[in-house]
Amino acid sequence: MHFSPLIDQLMDSLRCLPGVGPKTAQRMALHLLERDRVGAERLAQAMLKAVELVGHCEKCRNLSESPICRLCESSHRDESLLCVVEMPADVLAIEQTGSYRGHYFVLMGHLSPIEGIGPEQLGIAQLLSRVRNSAVEEIIIATNPTVEGEATAHYIVEQMRALPVKVSRIAHGVPLGGELEYVDGGTLVHALSGRRSLR
Amino acid sequence: MHFSPLIDQLMDSLRCLPGVGPKTAQRMALHLLERDRVGAERLAQAMLKAVELVGHCEKCRNLSESPICRLCESSHRDESLLCVVEMPADVLAIEQTGSYRGHYFVLMGHLSPIEGIGPEQLGIAQLLSRVRNSAVEEIIIATNPTVEGEATAHYIVEQMRALPVKVSRIAHGVPLGGELEYVDGGTLVHALSGRRSLR
Numbered sequence: 001m002h003f004s005p006l007i008d009q010l011m012d013s014l015r016c017l018p019g020v021g022p023k024t025a026q027r028m029a030l031h032l033l034e035r036d037r038v039g040a041e042r043l044a045q046a047m048l049k050a051v052e053l054v055g056h057c058e059k060c061r062n063l064s065e066s067p068i069c070r071l072c073e074s075s076h077r078d079e080s081l082l083c084v085v086e087m088p089a090d091v092l093a094i095e096q097t098g099s100y101r102g103h104y105f106v107l108m109g110h111l112s113p114i115e116g117i118g119p120e121q122l123g124i125a126q127l128l129s130r131v132r133n134s135a136v137e138e139i140i141i142a143t144n145p146t147v148e149g150e151a152t153a154h155y156i157v158e159q160m161r162a163l164p165v166k167v168s169r170i171a172h173g174v175p176l177g178g179e180l181e182y183v184d185g186g187t188l189v190h191a192l193s194g195r196r197s198l199r
Numbered sequence: 200m201h202f203s204p205l206i207d208q209l210m211d212s213l214r215c216l217p218g219v220g221p222k223t224a225q226r227m228a229l230h231l232l233e234r235d236r237v238g239a240e241r242l243a244q245a246m247l248k249a250v251e252l253v254g255h256c257e258k259c260r261n262l263s264e265s266p267i268c269r270l271c272e273s274s275h276r277d278e279s280l281l282c283v284v285e286m287p288a289d290v291l292a293i294e295q296t297g298s299y300r301g302h303y304f305v306l307m308g309h310l311s312p313i314e315g316i317g318p319e320q321l322g323i324a325q326l327l328s329r330v331r332n333s334a335v336e337e338i339i340i341a342t343n344p345t346v347e348g349e350a351t352a353h354y355i356v357e358q359m360r361a362l363p364v365k366v367s368r369i370a371h372g373v374p375l376g377g378e379l380e381y382v383d384g385g386t387l388v389h390a391l392s393g394r395r396s397l398r
Contacts, residue, residue: 003291004264006249013245016238017216018230024218029249030288031217033262034307037250039215044250046212047243050205050228051236063232065203089229092202108233 061123062106063088078102080137086110110148131163138166145172260322261305262287277301279336285309309347330362337365344371
């Protein structure tokens with residue numbers, strides 16, 4: 001069944017949101033129209049503004065509405081550390097732990113020849129020139145432990161070979177609260193080979 | 200951690216959508232900005248237009264951008280049947296079955312003295328005058344089988360007492376595919392008392 005054209009259009013457009021299927025889109029559209037028109041209007045304006053004004057930080061490539069993002073501009077961060085991640089969400093995840101005070105470099109993806117994503121799309125040249133021309137002493141590679149993430153990490157390590165910086169990879173192993181029984185084999189292999197001496 | 204103000208604002212505004220918490224809002228905002236700015240813009244425009252132009256049908260009170268909605272205007276519907284439901288989503292659910300060809304009346308809620316929703320807010324007077332001045336022969340009350348829905352159904356039946364129309368309530372019982380073992384007691388009581396003779 002079809003509602004009026006404008007409501008159909010709204011339901012349809014809502015499906016551009018990740019994880020929103022036809023049933024959820026319907027529920028959202030009706031909720032907004034029946035109960036929260038003020039919220040809907042605020043959301044629409046926020047979307048238009050963000051789409052228009054948010055670009056990428058010239059230094060770290062993270063999403064930012066200013067040429068240099070807040071994090072890169074901050075004088076409270078450790079200039080000697082540079083953490084390389086795939087996506088803005090990864091920056092958020094690490095920041096939320098509150099345990100890292102260095103800077104970031106956001107690749108905005110990972111190497112994927114099939115999708116036409118090579119070193120150029122990931123700004124690898126920019127990363128290298130940043131390492132050359134700054135006080136960075138250690139690069140922490142925090143790409144995802146997936147095939148593409150590992151390949152990307154490997155490529156970056158190769159490129160860094162000639163530079164006088166430490167290059168490290170975040171640890172992979174059994175997550176806290178995880179049970180050995182339910183952890184996959186690949187993770188266990190990592191956990192064993194990455195074991196640390198206790199004394 | 201905070202992103203730039205515009206992204207924070209977008210994440211915040213997305214939380215007006217039902218079922219969207221901080222984590223989902225973050226995922227949605229980043230998805231839109233990283234991958235679907237065209238979709239975000241289309242969604243924002245659809246929202247603004249719907250919020251501005253969608254009102255209620257003068258005849259059935261359902262959401263509609265025209266004074267009389269498509270369903271009420273259609274000449275292919277059975278004028279003798281009027282189904283009373285609580286919300287627009289209920290109309291959709293019944294229409295999707297394809298088994299009902301009558302008209303609707305949408306209360307836009309149920310009686311709820313605590314929330315200040317009385318007969319006036321539900322348009323009961325409008326419902327009565329519609330029944331009086333039209334070819335309606337049977338009112339099918341399809342409010343939800345909740346305490347408030349039942350109270351609303353009961354109230355409507357009382358109000359219809361003097362009118363020369365049939366008044367019926369949709370059947371309640373064990374849902375198809377449901378197993379007796381897992382159906383709640385109240386539903387079973389309904390299923391038993393509403394039993395139908397097979398021969």
